[in-house]
Amino acid sequence: MSKIRFTNAREALESLLDRHEANPASTRLFVYPDVEGFVHAHSVELFEKQLKTAADYGAISLRFGQGRRRNIIEAAKLTNPDVLYEFLSRTPATRQSADAISQLTRSLGTIQLPSQLRDELLEKWQRAKQWGRYSAENWEELICPIQLAHGIVERSRRLNTHPDLDFRTFSRRVCGNSKALEGNLTAVISIARQIDPACCADESHAPVDHLSSLGLEKIPQPILISGPVRQLRDTGWSFLGVPPQQIGTIEYVTRPRALLTIENYVSFVRYCEECNPSQADLVLYTGGFPSRATQALFKQICTLIPSNQLYHWGDIDFDGLRIFHFLDQLAGGQLRSHQMRIDQPVNRAADEMRTAPFDLPVNSDVYESYCALKSGALPVEQEQLDPVALPSN
Structure with missing residues (x-):
């Protein structure tokens, strides 16, 4: 262990108490003068005078050199912490x-x-x-x-x-x-x-x-949704934002064919514009982990759509899989993943095992990706992938 050296006596004594407080059981706490750090002889004299005063007070003991160095302080040892607290007017x-x-x-x-x-x-x-x-x-x-x-x-x-x-x-x-x-x-x-x-x-x-x-x-986000919603049919927009407290006003022109929840905003916008032009499917933006209002709407939509037509698309990392698992639980274990498979032969990190921050059931639709991440597959951000339309069946 390297010696702790000082040119300032007060700092040296404070250091002894700092280390005593960090490890009260220690009985061998020392400080040493930084011989090469003193700018002139007066600094050495002042340093040693202050240490000798603390020693005379009964707080520390001093170790001197031998021979010609018998009057030079080589080290100071903490002997009585309570007395040193008093000497420094420091509260324990x-x-x-x-x-x-x-x-x-x-x-x-x-x-x-x-x-x-x-x-x-x-x-x-x-x-x-x-x-x-x-x-x-x-x-x-x-x-x-x-x-x-x-x-x-x-x-x-x-x-x-x-x-x-x-x-x-x-x-x-x-x-x-x-x-x-x-x-x-x-x-x-x-x-x-x-x-x-x-x-x-x-x-x-x-x-x-x-x-x-x-x-x-943090900021109540609007519910972003695309699909056979009356307001969208009237405007021709690709998606709609609804205040969370107004989700009960959403009306469907026809029964949605399928539901796709999407974790990230860019992917949501691209999917609505590129993959859902007929607005036959409902597309719901979760904004990462879904808010309580989004959860309520999700559960409501799940009652309108066949259980084999419920999908989620998110990041292929542990956070993304955790969001999938949460939504899957809300959907009664019926949720399918969309574009969330890892191509292990291509997307593999060398000799890197990871510990998952949560457990995932074997019957989860993303269990294969979960295992791949644990065994070293590299995560995939959703925005890296071009959106692909849901299966037609």
Whole structure:
């Protein structure tokens, strides 16, 4: 292990306490003078004088050289952390973390600090480390994430009684800061799981996808749809955007022949323009993971169309397959993939095995691609492929 060298005595002593807090069990913590780093003899004298003062105070012990170097300090060892804290007028991380937890608990008022989070914060903060990006010094920044996590748990338990909301409105109503949810997504979901393990339980979902399923969107997207919809027949447009709250106004001129959901916008537009000119099929844009409004419309459409005519086209990567699997579950396990097969002989990465972030049932229509990705096949972005029309049968 390389020696930690300094030309500034205060920084050297602070370093001893930093390493003590990171590993309180260690009994051999040293610092060394950076001999080549001193600009002149006066700097050396000042450095050694300050270390000798700390040693006289009882905080450290000094090791001197031999022979002609018997008056030169070669190393300083931490011998009494409590005394060094006092010498430097520094608050120990253990006390600072306890104070931060106490202040955080009081600031939350009637909202309870999850016991698991409390233990994790203490474990990190007592060693002067961060929990995520939150430290004992900036404990106030955890107030909003905890409030938002409680709000999300309450929403998940009473989902049907809450209207859909955009991120900023929800965040402002819950904690008074309209940007807090967007800035703390990962922490909010993690804390929500601690409050109620059933909330946002699937760890393969991204935080934004969990919130989408709870009716919370960054920006409420319109439902983009193409097919035998009355408004499209009247205008001649290739597709239509409908506000999520107005999906009940969609009327079909004829019963759709098939349904194709498409993950990405460019592929959706191209498919509508190039592959569905007669608008016999319904084409629905999911925008990545489908919003709650898109999920509701998808389930409604599934009741209108034969189960063997339900298709999804998305990225051939683990995120894309996860979206397929989610929609497949909504469709009762009847969903077929469209243009989501990997050509393994051509599209193969050399000697690269991957761990899938979720399990996929063997009977899934994308199971072959799932296995190919795990065994080293390269992912394929949807936009790389030209759209191909659904089978005519």
